[in-house]
Amino acid sequence: MSVIGFDIGNENCVIAVVKQRGIDVLLNDESNRETPSVVCFGEKQRFLGSAGASSAMMNPRSTVTQVKRLIGRRFKDPEVQTDLKIFPFDTSEAKDGGILINLKYLGETHSFAPVQILAMLFSHMKDVAEKNLEMPVVDCVIGIPSYFTDLQRRAYLDAAKIAGLKPLRLMHDCAATALSYGIYKTDFSSTGPTYVAFIDIGHCDTQVSIVSFEVGHMRIVSHAFESNLGGRDFDEVLFGYFVAQFKEQYKIDVNSNIRACIRLRAACEKLKKVLSANSEAPLNIECLMDEKDVKGFIKREEFERLSSALLDRVCIPCKKALADATITVGKIHSVELVGSGSRIPAIAKLITSLFGREPSRTLNASECVARGCALQCAMLSPVFRVREYDVQDSNPFSIGFSSDEGPIRTPSSNGILFPRGLSIPSTKVLTFQRSSQFHLDAFYADPNELPAGVSSRICTFTIGPLQGSNSDKARVKVKIQLNLHGIITVEAAMVNNIHFHAIFQ
Numbered sequence: 001m002s003v004i005g006f007d008i009g010n011e012n013c014v015i016a017v018v019k020q021r022g023i024d025v026l027l028n029d030e031s032n033r034e035t036p037s038v039v040c041f042g043e044k045q046r047f048l049g050s051a052g053a054s055s056a057m058m059n060p061r062s063t064v065t066q067v068k069r070l071i072g073r074r075f076k077d078p079e080v081q082t083d084l085k086i087f088p089f090d091t092s093e094a095k096d097g098g099i100l101i102n103l104k105y106l107g108e109t110h111s112f113a114p115v116q117i118l119a120m121l122f123s124h125m126k127d128v129a130e131k132n133l134e135m136p137v138v139d140c141v142i143g144i145p146s147y148f149t150d151l152q153r154r155a156y157l158d159a160a161k162i163a164g165l166k167p168l169r170l171m172h173d174c175a176a177t178a179l180s181y182g183i184y185k186t187d188f189s190s191t192g193p194t195y196v197a198f199i200d201i202g203h204c205d206t207q208v209s210i211v212s213f214e215v216g217h218m219r220i221v222s223h224a225f226e227s228n229l230g231g232r233d234f235d236e237v238l239f240g241y242f243v244a245q246f247k248e249q250y251k252i253d254v255n256s257n258i259r260a261c262i263r264l265r266a267a268c269e270k271l272k273k274v275l276s277a278n279s280e281a282p283l284n285i286e287c288l289m290d291e292k293d294v295k296g297f298i299k300r301e302e303f304e305r306l307s308s309a310l311l312d313r314v315c316i317p318c319k320k321a322l323a324d325a326t327i328t329v330g331k332i333h334s335v336e337l338v339g340s341g342s343r344i345p346a347i348a349k350l351i352t353s354l355f356g357r358e359p360s361r362t363l364n365a366s367e368c369v370a371r372g373c374a375l376q377c378a379m380l381s382p383v384f385r386v387r388e389y390d391v392q393d394s395n396p397f398s399i400g401f402s403s404d405e406g407p408i409r410t411p412s413s414n415g416i417l418f419p420r421g422l423s424i425p426s427t428k429v430l431t432f433q434r435s436s437q438f439h440l441d442a443f444y445a446d447p448n449e450l451p452a453g454v455s456s457r458i459c460t461f462t463i464g465p466l467q468g469s470n471s472d473k474a475r476v477k478v479k480i481q482l483n484l485h486g487i488i489t490v491e492a493a494m495v496n497n498i499h500f501h502a503i504f505q
Ligand SMILES: Nc1ncnc2c1ncn2[C@@H]1O[C@H](COP(=O)(O)OP(=O)(O)OP(=O)(O)O)[C@@H](O)[C@H]1O
Pocket: 008, 009, 010, 011, 012, 013, 068, 201, 202, 203, 204, 205, 230, 231, 232, 269, 272, 273, 274, 276, 339, 340, 341, 342, 343, 344, 365, 366
């Protein structure tokens, strides 16, 4: 049995595997190490990954990208609505308030939930891994952003299970990166912890974690994020700039034409990458719309000026992570910059001025999450032996509970059962005096910790019916766990040491 790490990002997926002699990143059918997170539904067949990306222009309305943005989200969430405006596929509200993606496939109309699309991607990545390794792939660890809610985590697990995978852990992206950094390093000080800041700027988000390393041990001290700031936002700046320019210069409204929008967005992304290595870049698109060829040009300075508001926002999660860790910049030993969105030179400049030192690029920016996940999988799998290494991750959001009788307070908790920063996994036992079945509601206790627009409600557990109670009010013990995936579960409920059921809703 193999041990695998998956990074299923908003734009790209990476698979890593631990072998006896080290970690390998697996190649897809096109011999690439990254696979686009795309599912394209054609007239005759479905195209996944790289094939999906190549067929996207042929089926613009039936190509689903950026499913990470939709997974476990509610249709009416204002941020979802903002995203949906720029996605070319049609969507509607599902009966449960979730999202349905409506598209044409094999000549018929179909509706898919984001979890189904994600399952298709997982299944494709599983196939790629199995082809490479010539053996079944089941056990895995999957990277997720630290800002994912309980619902989003459950949806990732569901999608992986639909694809026939068994996730041993959902691991926060920065924790995976930190593991792939720390496990091989032997030069940590023996006199105290070494603090490292990990900054991951991806396609749609920015995550920052401060991690403390000691020999044989790593601990996440703080997690911070900006869930709406990644490479795609910089593409959008260029897109807006050229839409306005072409309106004036060529009298065309790119926004009115889906294909033209897709082509201009793709060209802007390329242009942005060219600007990472050059001080200026041209943009040429043949027959963009109305049979007009368009030409544009931009200097890096101008691009940086246009994106100055976005650049300023990169600092926010960095400062927050430091503040939460109660650590000053001077104590940071190294700043590790990862995620391909971080390749914009102005970002490195900004981080240099914030931390007073240049960020290092010791790690492979696009592969470190998958590599860390593969390592964690090897550590969790009974079939693989790796060196002893302790990974201590922390809870990103404070979690509270209430019952039919009001908020649950324990003497030390102030209404919060699992505070932010608590190590994961963690278990608490609550005791109730009850005569019949009752409910427990789990909720995020501080809306300020959550990404904007996210609901505080986590889930409701029904405890009971209370068998084995022969008095009016029985002592009911409920064991609640914040598990390794960062998901809240009721592990056990007992009356007089007799177990009975708890139902999750
Ligand atoms: N040379 C470059 N210069 C600037 N940006 C780049 C460069 N190369 C890639 N990018 C950008 O990096 C982003 C993709 O980064 P990455 O692959 O880390 O994202 P992801 O892991 O799929 O997304 P996320 O982590 O948000 O889920 C894209 O926006 C892409 O345009």
